[in-house]
Amino acid sequence: MKAAIFLSISVALLAGCGSGTKVVGKWEGSRDWMAIGTQNEEVSRALAGVMLELRANQTFVLQDGGVPFEGTYVVSGKDIRFDVLQIMNRPVGIQPEGTQKAAAFSAQVKDGKIYFRAAGEKDAVVLNSKVPEPARQ
Numbered sequence: 001m002k003a004a005i006f007l008s009i010s011v012a013l014l015a016g017c018g019s020g021t022k023v024v025g026k027w028e029g030s031r032d033w034m035a036i037g038t039q040n041e042e043v044s045r046a047l048a049g050v051m052l053e054l055r056a057n058q059t060f061v062l063q064d065g066g067v068p069f070e071g072t073y074v075v076s077g078k079d080i081r082f083d084v085l086q087i088m089n090r091p092v093g094i095q096p097e098g099t100q101k102a103a104a105f106s107a108q109v110k111d112g113k114i115y116f117r118a119a120g121e122k123d124a125v126v127l128n129s130k131v132p133e134p135a136r137q
Contacts, residue, residue: 028127029049087103102119
């Protein structure tokens with residue numbers, strides 16, 4: 001039983017790691033929340049947040065500015081290509097054209113971090129690996 005669990009964890013860690021780049025897991029980062037410009041600090045911080053989960057089956061879930069995106073990804077060297085399939089749990093094809101254009105993301109893996117950019121962004125958002133908290137006993 002332990003061997004089977006170890007094997008499945010090993011396969012999950014290796015899957016989705018093209019060219020030896022390990023990306024599977026949960027990643028978090030934030031834009032400069034003060035530049036968002038709302039009157040409410042909590043709202044600004046929420047809009048600035050980026051949470052990305054890259055799964056071993058080549059799918060991703062992204063929360064960017066509070067908006068959920070889902071799709072598939074491919075790792076090529078240090079680059080990550082995203083293919084958004086759903087925005088706010090609705091297919092991309094039925095979204096307005098402006099919304100579809102805003103769903104263009106790119107990323108690079110460097111020094112154990114993911115440098116994430118949304119469409120039109122000059123500066124990357126640095127995403128750090130979110131290490132799961134140990135289970136309480």
